[in-house]
Amino acid sequence: MEAGRHPRRLSRVARPPAGRGLRPGRIAAFALLCLLAACAVPPRHVAELPGWGEDSLAEAIPAFIAGCRPPALPEALCAEAAALPRGDNAAARAFFERRFTLRAAGEGLMTGYYEPELRGAASRGGPYTIPLHGRPSDLVEVDxxxxxxxxRGRRTAGRVEAGRLVPYPDRAAIEAGAVEAPVLLWVDDAAEKFFLQIQGSGRVVLPDGSVRRMGYAAQNGRAYVPIGRLLAERGEIPREQVSMQSILAWLEAAGPERARAxxxxxxxxxxxxxxxxxPEQGPSGSLGVPLxxxxxxxxxxxxxxxxxxVWIVAKHPLTGAPIRRLVLAQDTGGAIKGPARADxxxxxxEAAAEAAGRMKETATLYVLEPAAP
Incomplete structure (x- = not known):
């Protein structure tokens, strides 16, 4: 992937030793190898990041300050960020160049997520028959x-039976009533609830127009299985066309029983x-700050x-335009595993849903780590 690499200018091809001339075809091949070798040189300093001078870094400072805390970041560095003049891109750029070093996380899959909006009610009735459950009292999360x-970094969940921690019931069992969990709201669409669980948070609009925000509380510890992958493997949706939108269309066309299965x-x-x-804030992520x-x-x-x-190098899922910007690691997800996997x-x-639902891009990630004092 060319993104994230910095070719050096080649003024001329090196002259071969006397008596060992290169044929024209080999000269071209030798030049190409030199160019590729130069392109493979990764950035070593923050200022060398691809597109670094193009991002409005001052826009990232409020989000950076909101989640700036030990142990990932020292207090002195957080205080310095809080003192930066607001809206000053040059000051923000100098701050990151002076106070951080680079660690290449590598290339990985970048998907997108968003805050969905559902229709619901406080009590069951009419079209509102699908429960949104709160955290059960018997669920035990384990670090x-x-x-x-x-x-380190791995978690699971279960419940205690006869003095032993056992796996928590899976989705099918929970939907069948195997768990006693409070019902926070009732919504009108099982597929929309499914994607709300994938996103981890969302907004529910009640019949009177008021909005209730749902945030992530816990997960049952079971491995996440992407149903889009299952549909592709079974030939239901071409692999290159799998997206949130195509999955929702399949679920609607399949009917309630097949969709539920x-x-x-x-x-x-x-x-x-x-x-x-x-309303103008995003949901709270795993770090405890609004996204x-x-x-x-x-x-x-x-x-x-x-x-x-984290500096990301990817492309826009709808336009193909390059995405090269500073972001903050402020959330986690059941399907987000690996050194360069990100969401x-x-x-x-609607615009966020469209882009997030179609994002499935190869991205290069660089982690900015605090420099030694």
């Missing part, structure tokens, strides 16, 4: 890294809590510490 260093093949199940946030459209990403916290600034938060509304 496996506290028990074994090689499991397919969704049950993803055993992961997310429970919600009611969240308070201003900022196109400035917040979900990462594997075992690979990239939450709060870290870009697009915001809310």
């Amino acid at each position: 496996l890294g506290r028990f074994a260093p090689d499991l 397919l969704m049950a093949e993803n055993p992961s199940y997310v429970f919600f809590r009611e969240a308070s946030a201003r 900022t459209p196109l400035r917040s990403i979900a990462v594997d916290r075992g690979e990239i510490p939450l709060g870290s600034p 870009l938060f697009w915001g809310w509304g």
